[in-house]
Amino acid sequence: MHSSFVSRTPEQTERAGALLAAQTTQPTVVCLVGDLGVGKTHFVKGLAQGLELDPVQVTSPTFAIVNEYGGETGRGLVHMDFYRLESESALEEVGFLDLLALDAILAIEWGDRFQQALPPDHLVVRIARERAGAAETSPPTPFPATDAEPSASTVPSPTESKETDSALRVFQVHATGPASGKLLDAWCEALDVAGLAPTGREN
């Protein structure tokens, strides 16, 4: 099952992450795929928010490989990065099997590097910066501005567009099993309700 949507700002990327986390009913693995600087860590900050954890605490896991948040009460968040791992066997050294056993959302940046090591039922979230004139599948329609920032998100000030970058982010999400499929359904519905309508869906 596939779905796609578009995010205009880092805030919307976070919002999408928060909505996903809020729909989880069991431990879930999210494989994050996308080039440097597309907003993978921003998305994970959103996951933290959806789990009622402090998103400010969430920083890049590239160096540490694993960062764990919460989990003392309620579902925790494990933020991993496969970017620096030399081989699949290195997963054992970083305690990957133990992490899979936790009641947590396990969000893995560059998770596709060792996709065969992931549990068969997981969610793949691909994020791409939209290149001018290179729209891939369905032409991305930006989702409406959220009520949190009505104008700021649509009309970035000159300084802001210099500080961040104004390109759209195209999200393509893919569920690899029944549990992740159910989660993807719930997430799409939540995106819809929140006014962040998915632009394309297929089963």
Place this chain on the structure above:
Amino acid sequence: MPDSQSIVLGIESSCDEMAASVVRDGCEIVSSVIHGQEEVHRPYGGVVPELASRDHVRAISRVVELALERAEVAQGDLTGIAVTAGPGLVGSLLVGLSFGKAMAYRLGIPVVGVHHLQGHLIAAELSDRDLTRPYVGLVVSGGHTALYRVHEEGEPGLLGETRDDAAGEAFDKVAKLLGLGFPGGPAVSKAALEGDPRAVDFPRPMAKRPGLGFSYSGLKTAVAVEVEQRGGLDALSAQEVADLAASFEAAATDILVLKARRALRDEGLAGLAVVGGVAANRRLRTEMERAGKKHDFDVVFPPISLCTDNAAMIAAAGARLLAEGHADALDLNAFSRVPVGEAPWRANEAPRRVGETPPASTSS
């Protein structure tokens, strides 16, 4: 101050490196061994590929043995053992921690858990005896970018840190974006030598906002966008790569100088220590020293060997903690994320916050 009779073994295994060191009297580095950079591999007939960077279990006894051998110190001469207890990769930390605890138990000497970043801060004091507390410490490495107030006693207080990527990580990732080598710091700096730092006006994230936080994610993205707008990496000339590297390096180091100056001003201090792997960056050194001359503060940069991860800094920090009476129990545990100034492995002690003065010593 550490007592003048101590011989402390330090063990550091928080991430990629496995290191051991012997430090005498809390300040004299007698030996310092780092797995991978030393002839730890020699007994196996050269570097064996299976000895992966994080394969600490196989490296630890040899690394510790070598540190003692080089120091010409017998196990029985040790007065204490200091081990990194966090932050770091728990699996890696546990190797050093378990080894250190077992050794301390067998020798009947105290063991103390050390905060990895506190170790980095101590490195500055190890290299420059004139550096007097309190001062501002800037830890800037592949995994951390943060400013601390180093109090006269006890654990440092956090003033501000990165909200996303560390500065060293940004160097590594920009090196990748520009098709330069690894590690990214030296590769970017080398390319930057031929470039114009004013070629592209990259953002200085968080510069205009008040406070002492950092953000490097937006800068990294700005470089990615610039490369893309110029038609991708393959379309770039060598001069363009050099200009982008120089412009990125200028932005990355400007922020560090600006925030360090702001921290010194806010704290009313005139001493700055810059530690961690990125402290090796030449532009950062030049610009920080220039700012120091202009705005009247002293800057200490430890030698590179003490900037990158090492165990001498852990031994020195541990010696100080032991002298202050902080030995840990044998149930000492590893923690993946620990704010500096807190020591969750020392559960009976309340954490101290920025600006708080250390509790008055009750011992006479």
